[in-house]
Structure formats: C-alpha cells, structure tokens
Amino acid sequence: MQEVNQPEAPVINIQDLHKSFGSLHVLRGVDLRVEKGENVVVLGRSGTGKSVLIKIIAGLLKQDRGDCLVLGQEVSTLNQKELRDLRMKIGFSFQNSALYDSMTVRENLEFPLVRNVANLTRAEINEQVETVLDAVGLLQTINQVPSELSGGQRKRIGIARTLILQPEIMLYDEPTAGLDPITCLEINELINEVKEKYHTSSIIITHDLTCARATGDKIAMLLDGQFLKQGTFEEVFNTEEERIKSFYDYNFIQ
C-alpha cells in the first residue's frame, strides 16, 4: 500500500486576528503560517502592530477576534498551567533585552532554568549556563551585571536566556534596533546560528531590511494592520505596490 505523506502542521497558525486598543484598531484580520524550521520576518513601520502580534503569540496579550494556534494550541483559551507549559517552548527576545538589572548574567540565565526544570544539580546548572553563553560567544561576561554590558552584548545575553530552556519557537522583537551595522550583522548571524543549532522556528519583528534579507526564509509585510504581501524577500519587494516600494527605498537610502 502506498504511504500518504501528511503535510506537517504549522508551528504557528494565525487566522483573521484582530486587536484594538480603545479606538485604535491595530491588527485588522492578520493571517500568518510559520512552518517548522522556518524563519519568518514580519516587516512594517513603527506602530503597525508587529510587537502586538508576537505578544499575542506569547500569551502576553489577548486578541479581540480570530485564531492564534501555537504548536496546535489556541493560546487565548489556555489556563495558567497550559500557558506555562507552552511558554517553556517559546523563547522571546525583547527589543530592549529586558535583562534583570539586579542580577548578574549567570543569575539572569539561571533564573528561568532553576524555576522550570526540577532536580538540577549545581554542576548541571553551571554547565547549561556556560553552554548557552558559549553559543552566543559571551562566556567571559558570566559574572557581569547588565549595566556593564554593551547594547549588542545585552541582546546576545537576552537571546541566551531564552535558549536555556531550549525552545521550539523563537520570537525576536526588533533584534537589531539601536545597534551599529557591524553588531547588526553579528546578531543576524546569531539568529541563523540559533536556527541551525537549536532547530527553532522563528518570527523576527523588524523594520531593518538588511536583517530581513539575512535571516528570513519568508517575509510578511504588515501595513495598516494587515499583511499586504508574503513570500521570499525578492517576491515581496519585486512589486509595483507603492507603499512597499517606498518602504524599500526609504530603508536602503537610510
């Protein structure tokens, strides 16, 4: 008998998602699929709801309408325990890194680990912390506090902190914002390394086209609360659509 290959379910499947803040209708029927092992870049101008989208995926915000399925589960209907279990599979890298100021780099990395994985010995904790720090190339900063780190180092530590729980999905909120061009390239490389090494599927929120081209398997252009176009970088920007063209021109002139 011939075996039928079932298509693998998407890790993230968003359909007709709406979100408003008061009278401001930010997301107006967003559809997005992220396949396993895929890096999807969500591009768009500031204030178009890019961060809102990934906050809904991480369960930090609730949509007003529509479906948001992550690893087959509708995020908005999960109870506390189910949400906690799901979040262990999601890594969220914040725009400003959101490192805990009062803790050293080691403590920042240990924090989610010791609270989510039971019965770890001190040696195991140290090993895991050092492994992820090594993966982001910042093992030497282990005893420093966040205020002693540069912007790029903080981003890397923020990514390391999410990697410590070995997530299946990575959500990057403006990973290259506020960084110099060389550090931006390093962060882009790191995003690709994370995908290769940890086999993650990712959503990368950015308005930096260099980052989008370097990291994205698929680009989704968010304008006026909807995805105007989705596809490869070339497919999206090989267009006559005026708003997409002006976004491209402005980005590269900048």
Add this chain to the structure above:
Amino acid sequence: MSAKKREHVYTRRLDSAFLAVYNGYVFFLRFFREVFKGRMEFQEIVKQCYAIGNKSLLLIGMTGFITGMVFTKQSRPSLAEFGAVSWLPSLVAIAIVRALAALVTALISAGKIGSSIGAELGSMRVTEQIDAMEVSAVNPFKFLVVTRVLASTIAIPILMFYCTAVSLLGAFLNVTLNEGTSFIAFFESAFEQITFLDIFTSLAKSIAYGFTIGIVGCYQGYNASKGTEGVGKAANSAVVISMFLIFIEEVIIVQVSNYFRV
C-alpha cells in the same frame, strides 16, 4: 467648561476611582491566592527582608532616638506643673510603645521602602522585565510581589521593636541628664504601666502597616505604565496611599484595642 462637560469629567473620575479600588481588591485577593500556591521563594524573601531592614535601620534609629528625646522634653513642663515629673518615664514609655514607635517606623518605611518597591517594580514593568519573567514560564507575581509583601510584613515589626528600644534610650538620655535617674530606675518605672495588650497591639499594628506598605508599593509598581513618568507616579502613589491607609488602620486598631482595655 460647560456644565455637561464638567459632569462628564466628574463621572469619569468617579469611574476610575471605583475601578482603582476594584483593581486593588483583586490584587489583594491574588496575593492570598498566590502565597500558598507553588514553590516559595525563601531566598528572595530573606534577601528582601535584609534589604528592607538594612535600608531603614539608620534612619529609623535616628528618628526614633530624636522622637524619644523630644517627646520627653516637651512633656516635662506639663508634668512639672503638677509636680509629677517622676511619672515621666511611664508616660513616655506608654506613648512610645502604644503609638509613636509603630507610627514612626511605618511612616519612615512608607517613604523609604514603599517608594523603593514602587519604583523598582515600576521600572521592571516599563522595561518589560516583568513580561520577560512571564514569557520564560516564571510567575512574576509570586517572585516579585509575594516575596516583597511578606518581607515587609516580617521586617517592619522587627524595625518597630528596634525603634521602641532606641526611642526609650533617647527618652532615658533626656531624663538622666535632667533628673539624674539611673538606667534601672528609668526602665523599671517605664515598664510598670506597659501591659501585654500594649505590646500585642503595637505588634499587630506594625504587621498591618508592613503588609500595607508592601502591597500598596507592589500594586503601584506592578501596574505602572507610561514609561519613566509612570515609574515616578508609582513611587509617589505608593507613599501617599500607604501613609493614608496607615492612619486609617491606626484609628481602627486603637478603637479595637481600647475595647479590650479594662
């Protein structure tokens, strides 16, 4: 402003006031729900107790000492009019143990600890550190709020006893310099009128004040918004609201304790 517009503004203010009370109540209930749930962050509680005690020790010590000295000095002329200067140690001790020590400790702590908790959690909220805890499957309420509220509820009664001792020392210094009373004679006279109810009431008050300072500071900080402006507002509101509640609690606890006094 037209009458209709003014009415609309007042209605909105009233709505937001009721909403704030309701949200505070929900936060208060959540504390009791979370405190017995899941793993207890003992290390963080001890760290916060140390931070609270360490931060306030010198200030409370100095304020307590000055309060004891000044209260004794101010009370002396009134007692001298009736030839009752020998009652000074008892009078001062009653005032310190029943009211002053707990109140001074609470007001200093509201300013120092309440504002610090409000500002710390507020800045954690606006820099997304609280969101970062949440997405890494850690309960930020349990780690940040429960630990700080428990720490202030434990540390402030200890600070109150410390304040009582230092205030009495201040009072003793004034008495011994003016009347030449010995240490033993002063404290024998001072504790003659102090009952178990006085000490228990004082302890109950400082537990209530500690809880109030912790929960108000945490509520304001945890719900801070609007960037750095929100952090300042959270710190400020934490002080003002907790001081206001402390005075209300003072009135209630004094009324209740007087009911038990013979």
